[in-house]
Amino acid sequence: MQSTPDVVEPHSFGADFFEPTDAALRARTAAVDIRAYAQTRNHLQGQVTRLSPYLTHGFTSVPELFERLPALRLTDKLAFEFGWREFFQHVWYREGEAILSDLRPALPGVHYSDRLPDDIRAACTGVAPIDNAVRQLYRTGYLHNHARMWVASYCVHLRKVHWRTGADWMYAHLMDGDLASNHLSWQWVAATFSSKPYLFNADNVARFAPPDWHCPGSAIDVSYEALEQIARGNDLVAPSPAATGTTEPILHSAPPGIRTSTLPAASRIRLVHPWMLADMPFDGLRLGVIHQPFHRRFPWSDLRWRFVMDRMSGVTDAVFVGDLSDLTAMLNTTVHFESTATPYPGYREQLAQLCAYLPEALRHFPNPERTCRSFSAFWAQCTNSMPHRSPP
Numbered sequence: 141m142q143s144t145p146d147v148v149e150p151h152s153f154g155a156d157f158f159e160p161t162d163a164a165l166r167a168r169t170a171a172v173d174i175r176a177y178a179q180t181r182n183h184l185q186g187q188v189t190r191l192s193p194y195l196t197h198g199f200t201s202v203p204e205l206f207e208r209l210p211a212l213r214l215t216d217k218l219a220f221e222f223g224w225r226e227f228f229q230h231v232w233y234r235e236g237e238a239i240l241s242d243l244r245p246a247l248p249g250v251h252y253s254d255r256l257p258d259d260i261r262a263a264c265t266g267v268a269p270i271d272n273a274v275r276q277l278y279r280t281g282y283l284h285n286h287a288r289m290w291v292a293s294y295c296v297h298l299r300k301v302h303w304r305t306g307a308d309w310m311y312a313h314l315m316d317g318d319l320a321s322n323h324l325s326w327q328w329v330a331a332t333f334s335s336k337p338y339l340f341n342a343d344n345v346a347r348f349a350p351p352d353w354h355c356p357g358s359a360i361d362v363s364y365e366a367l368e369q370i371a372r373g374n375d376l377v378a379p380s381p382a383a384t385g386t387t388e389p390i391l392h393s394a395p396p397g398i399r400t401s402t403l404p405a406a407s408r409i410r411l412v413h414p415w416m417l418a419d420m421p422f423d424g425l426r427l428g429v430i431h432q433p434f435h436r437r438f439p440w441s442d443l444r445w446r447f448v449m450d451r452m453s454g455v456t457d458a459v460f461v462g463d464l465s466d467l468t469a470m471l472n473t474t475v476h477f478e479s480t481a482t483p484y485p486g487y488r489e490q491l492a493q494l495c496a497y498l499p500e501a502l503r504h505f506p507n508p509e510r511t512c513r514s515f516s517a518f519w520a521q522c523t524n525s526m527p528h529r530s531p532p
């Protein structure tokens with residue numbers, strides 16, 4: 141099912157075109173309207189920030205955004221959503237790769253497939269919100285939160301696709317793909333990280349999406365009781381394939397066309413990985429690193445590689461693509477390495493071995509010692525321990 145996608149001019153993506161620059165990040169931050177966000181965030185055409193690719197790749201951080209948005213208070217919806225991001229990171233830091241497996245038992249007796257059906261992959265299920273979302277995902281690498289929830293719910297509960305299969309596929313195509321936010325959200329939808337399955341129907345789509353996403357008479361134009369029964373049983377909802385599908389973009393386990401540059405001699409090296417792409421001054425060599433064993437497990441789309449590599453080459457002096465365990469042998473001298481810690485598998489272990497100085501990424505909310513298994517428990521700890529910012 142994989143073939144070359146149609147050539148699309150990225151600037152035609154409109155609001156969903158993510159330029160890998162600080163100027164683009166500043167423009168998005170300046171456009172944030174905290175009040176409008178609270179009122180409209182659930183609508184596909186609502187005033188969401190589209191900051192996620194910049195947050196995921198460490199151009200900025202939640203604490204920095206709190207500084208750049210001085211009117212933002214803990215009681216604002218946007219602060220709450222930043223809290224969700226840091227909650228998922230908290231669970232990942234504490235649980236490690238366990239987040240890639242069921243965190244609690246799946247719905248009893250339900251069997252899930254580890255194969256994503258071709259009609260979902262090709263955006264021709266005949267269910268408009270799913271087909272539109274998949275096309276948008278492939279074209280831009282971005283999806284509104286509601287669209288992500290709909291796709292995940294449809295895959296898991298109506299088509300009986302195991303959440304991990306769906307999560308790996310969506311992760312690969314997102315510009316902001318993040319193993320914590322993505323895989324734990326899929327688990328939340330599947331009810332392996334929440335107490336009940338997340339379900340949606342055609343009325344819900346009609347309320348939050350524009351008319352071309354509406355789907356009266358489709359497989360999801362049923363009551364929540366009927367959906368609940370489907371979710372807890374083993375009957376598949378049959379697709380009613382639309383006439384034309386689309387092609388899934390090719391995935392790459394290394395940045396296309398980029399190899400390790402000549403590594404200049406240096407005694408101090410800052411390793412700049414894909415999740416910490418802030419432009420930070422450094423008195424030594426800034427070396428961009430792509431640790432291929434991770435990307436063989438979790439490949440990315442061309443769109444995402446371009447976003448990451450354009451930025452990485454802009455904020456580093458040289459780039460290394462390979463296995464980080466080979467790095468010291470290539471450098472031939474005694475080097476003092478430093479970086480910022482990341483929980484990404486492979487990177488996490490290699491950076492811990494190489495770096496004498498490896499601080500954690502900055503957080504706005506606390507990272508409790510014991511894992512909070514629910515957002516409400518996490519949020520209660522945050523709001524009890526943090527001063528509320530008084531209104532300006």
Ligand SMILES: Cc1cc2nc3c(=O)[nH]c(=O)nc-3n(C[C@H](O)[C@H](O)[C@H](O)COP(=O)(O)OP(=O)(O)OC[C@H]3O[C@@H](n4cnc5c(N)ncnc54)[C@H](O)[C@@H]3O)c2cc1C
Pocket residue numbers: 181187188189190191192193195196221222224225226228283284285286288289292311314316317318319321322323325326329
């Ligand atoms: C199935 C599924 C998969 C997801 N995969 C990812 C992913 O790979 N990477 C990712 O960053 N987010 C993911 N999310 C969370 C959320 O959908 C995105 O963060 C959000 O849509 C990004 O768009 P935005 O920046 O315009 O968000 P806004 O609504 O403008 O929110 C601002 C920021 O708050 C954070 N945020 C908002 N909503 C959530 C949420 N529900 N959970 C966690 N953080 C949130 C994000 O950092 C976001 O950039 C997923 C959600 C679902 C349901």
